[in-house]
Amino acid sequence: MLHRLTLQGRSCDELRQLASERRALAASKDGNLRALLLNEATLLEFYGELRAWMDRTAMPPSQRAAQAIAATSHRSSAFDLSPILSTFARRMGLSLADQRSLLSISQARNVAKGEMIIEEGGSSVPLLLLCSGVARATRTLEDGSQQIVAVCLPGDILNPGDFVLGRSGISISTLSSALVLSISAPELHLLLQQQPTIVRGLWRETAWRASVQREWLIWLGRKPAEARLAHFLCEVASRSLTSGRETDDFEFPLTQRELGDILGLSTVHVNRVLQQLRNSKLVDLSRGRLIVRDRVGLYQAAEFDPTYLELPER
Amino acid sequence: MLHRLTLQGRSCDELRQLASERRALAASKDGNLRALLLNEATLLEFYGELRAWMDRTAMPPSQRAAQAIAATSHRSSAFDLSPILSTFARRMGLSLADQRSLLSISQARNVAKGEMIIEEGGSSVPLLLLCSGVARATRTLEDGSQQIVAVCLPGDILNPGDFVLGRSGISISTLSSALVLSISAPELHLLLQQQPTIVRGLWRETAWRASVQREWLIWLGRKPAEARLAHFLCEVASRSLTSGRETDDFEFPLTQRELGDILGLSTVHVNRVLQQLRNSKLVDLSRGRLIVRDRVGLYQAAEFDPTYLELPER
DNA sequence: CGGCCGTTTGAGCCACATCAACCGGGGTGG
């Protein structure tokens, strides 16, 4: 009943128009049909965004990303390009031309919640950019316990160091449905030869990630459970803010088990500490939403200083 | 009674000759005089090394490093260039020309044991290469406790990410007397513009460091004290091996307090765990030496897999 | 010789783990 849309050749406005039609239609339905319609709408919006951005930066629109999206069509997640672009510009310090080149050779791919994106130990892995959704990098130990070593938000590069190391030391999987852009290693290699300035951007992103990891190391080694959790929440809230929204209310699809795997704690203990934070009116965390009630108090409890997340302008 | 030597313009062999004369002389003395003579000898040897290496790679010898060394003259530590060169070639994948350029603009500096090299929060920090000795990167928390987030061995870059981030997020100090080469940020900036291939080498080193940190994260989060300690010792032993020597007997100038600050444990507990490892005949650690008695057993106790330390050839 | 630093040992305690049970909601199959 839903015929496949042709995306190519449509103008940005046309695409937005189509998207809002889908949304309107969705409002009158429910269940799976509604979900499908909404998904199509977000895809259309994504393509519209991409198109608009490429027009803005005066480039003949690349069909690659669009094609890939048309192919994987159903099941996508809410989306816009701004987190990725903001990372390109602010954190990696890339020129518009470099941003454009990266996007133009990237393939888009929808990933379902809980799906594995790359396996530990793989070699010649593509560079992966997270457009929407949340992902984690995990190591599983022999006894079955897990440690999450990174949480990626929209705009983050999932594996910034893998390309130079020539392998991935860790598995990455999604915590929500997500849209991922991927650039194959050979193609990236070529691009970096043509535009060597991009190398420095990737280096910067790798270093940024390392400095985030360093903070994790510090609280894992030296802080008690409550401060650990508070610090992690501060980090997530702070990173979410800089990548867009302005509220103190975030989507936060982590279970308590996953929080435990981040903080090196048991699920039970995470639960108790979470209640302490709730009771002291610092944060509220339930049903996949994180609400910061007292930002200053939370920062204090965590000894959180956000400067490590910021980069000086170049 | 010891006149200052002129170093410039001497050939490599001449320098080595002078060094061995000093050593011979030292044998007949003792106390401070002997120490001074030995120090001069090691400096002469260093300069000879540098000279030899530059001759080998067909470059007009840069006077910079040599001058700096002559200036700081007294108090140096045993030294050779091979660890740094091995890192340049193997871990960073630099061409001979790139290696030469880096060395030629670096300033050498002797650092005493326990001395601070860079303070947390500084900006525009130089790139620092550790030639000899051991160093650590530390964060001190408000309550006075410390967490060591990295241990650097000869050949390591102390702060691979700082240059792109434009600041140092951490303080670095020595654990033994050390020889450090430093390259100021502006000069490095210039060099990277002329020889952009070096950027990728630094990116690689940054990524390598991040993957070491990741392992720390994993044992801090999920492993009990004994496995943590074992894993750390494995890492150090493994890294020491690849950067030169062939024995299972290493210089290891860490106190139990410092081990605790690495592993997130108290001194007392480090002591007890260390005894467990001793009793099970895996390692022996005393008086600044680490002796691996049963490498295989130690690897098993730690679930240690050294692949994360190695890099595939390019 | 005394003082200092690093190591060692013991006693008691607490943060956090483990085990086990129950709750509540959303999805599924009959």
Added chain:
DNA sequence: CCACCCCGGTTGATGTGGCTCAAACGGCCG
């Protein structure tokens, strides 16, 4: 439509790894 289940969250009881406090020991240096 209900019954069921499964998963995530919550709660309690109990165990323990690692901490803290305190004191003694041994080597090194002035």
